[in-house]
Amino acid sequence: MSSTTDPAAAASGQRTAAETQAIVERSLRRRYRAEKRFQAYGIAAVLAGVLFVVFLFGSIFSQGASVFRQSYLRLQVFYDPAVIDPAGTRLADDLATADYQALVRESLRKRFPDVEGRAALRKLYAVASGAAAVELQQRVAADPTLIGRSERVWVLADDAVDMLLKGETRRDSAEEERRLTDEQVAWIDALAADGSLALRFNRAFFGNGDSRDPEQAGVRGALFGSFLTLLITLLLSFPIGVAAAVYLEEFAPRNRLTDVIEVNINNLAAVPSIVFGLLGLAVFIAYFGLPRSAPLVGGLVLTLLTLPTIIIASRAALKAVPPSIREAAFGMGASRLQTVAHHVLPLAMPGMLTGAIIGMARALGESAPLLMIGMVAFIVDVPKGVLDPSTALPVQVFLWSDLPERGFVERTSGAIIVLLLFLLVMNATAVVLRNRFEKRW
């Protein structure tokens, strides 16, 4: 480079325009390359993320999609008055305690009249789920005039039948290696051939609480438990969080005390959730004596968990409101309360709601703190109130994933899908709220 420079310029340490141009052009190419590289890294990162998501969703949906259809058995049932109501009282109590299993057995015997012997019959009865009798009982309870009549009913088939129909159990495996005997497989094939055994929409999965029989296990209990817990969380954490944020942001003087509070709130947001569970156990259950496994306690614990998130998001939303708004309000003679209540808060509300929903989404996915307060439990009845024992969706996923029956594998993934849908609805609400009310400056 020095060979082409003219002596005067070189002496004064300056470059000619042409030289500068050359240097810039050379470095320009390098800088363009660097930018291209940087973009490539970015795209690779995005692709990797997308790949993980696709893999995750792919595996969940491929395993869980089958849960929405379940094997149902069509039975021709005769509601024999001699079985249901031998005394002829038609009292609800008598109807409820009758042996409906006998009706299911009778119906299966009629369908396969040539099956004989106690052992063979037991195997035949095993094709229907234990829930079949419950279904018949409910039908009679709803309409006692059915007694003495005959009707075709779709009832749940056993989970072993379901696994065979869905191809989870291998037909070519030896008889002693599967839960169904060759005889049972033959009956199942006969039933399937004339349409009496088919995959239909899985009502039980959405209508039932937990059960140890995969075909009867449903997410309704967990879904209601999650809903009640989140309701308590929202009712408590949103007002408290917003009030705390408004006070800290708009009214509190800046001194050491508020600094300490601020640091603590930020720290709380990063505390492992199990710690809140322990706190909930010590305070709400041990000290206040609230019942274990109740959505009320779950909601209180998750309130502690989401409060920092909501406070931080709400303060950010308040900060984003331009000072000119406040100054204009003051200029019109508004008091501080009027300024905040009439102008700042409505403008910050979309951001606060978004923050609240992000906090609630985190609360929805928590299972660790719920372990300590007894919500990791087997609960058959769907909770009706915030003091009833209940469980939550992520807990249900955890519990089902650890059971030996194969039918629970698809149910686990099914519950995850329901959980994801719940989350999707919540996040979509957040987006809609933000888009509808957000103001940009």
Add this chain to the structure above:
Amino acid sequence: MKIACVSARSLVVVAAAVATSGLAGVAWAQSARDFVNVVGSSTVYPFTTTVAEQFGRQGRFKTPKVESTGTGGGIKLFCNGVGVQHPDVVNASRRMNAGELETCRKNGVTEIVEVKIGFDGLTLSESKRGPSFSLTRKQVYLALAKQVPDPARPTALVNNPYKTWKDVDPALPALKIEVLGPPPTSGTRDSFHELYMEAGCRSFAWIDQLRGMDEKRFKRVCHTVREDGAFIEAGENDNLIVQKIEANPNAVGIFGFSFLEENLDQLRGLKVDGVEPTYETIASGKFPAARPLYVYVKKAHIGVIPGLKQFVDEYVSDKALGEEGYLTERGLVALPRAELAKMRADVKALKPLKL
């Protein structure tokens, strides 16, 4: 400042609300609970939940609530005291120990009824596509312990030198040692240490002698599993281990018999000390690695919590626990007849546990 007053007032309101809800809770706690509350082991959970559901279906009482807290955590909750806010029953994948019984006694839980519900076989399994081989517990110990007796000088310990099963014993296949098992936090892992590692370890006379003299060293020698990748901690979830060994025919998995039974079309149980893991061999005690499972009942709660007595009766009934009972369909191995009869008589008489 005006707003400060408002927020202070609302704070008072919130505090009052919390206090009243607390008071309501105290009132609730003092009133009766109308369902049975069970806590404890995740290994016993599938069995107790089955009984609970069957019991609830009879419609006489509410379905008991069964929490999965782990054996240790469950016993802690159980031993916290007597009263409706404390659990009535605890599931345990091992026997309650003297220390726990003492804690219970101190907290007023003086009388506990022990129900030995049956056995769970701890099996070693492999994929059907894998090489079929059988192991002794000594071989399992040699393959998986962190330190093993030096083959050249058997009274000294060396870091585990074995890479393949063939290195352990020439009769075994030349396969890399790859065993998937539960993490140390799991009760199943405790059982594995006790039933396999300790048994294998004691086949060396000098280590066995340590047991009385230097308990700590004995535990360290026998219960320390190697950390160089031959033993893979696959998480608490047994289904995950099942899936992993289905996918990897050369790996061996450690899990309860109920998981093997449910997946027999894909898996094969390895013979241990020459005995195949089947319902019969576990029930007769021939299969060497079977552990008893327990349920403990708080005697003071019987007659107080509606349905507790009936729930325990349902649990020990032939319909549930017998050889043909519904629990055996879930993979529980029933007690031998004579033992079952004695256990049932003790439970009916509510005989308190003594260690």
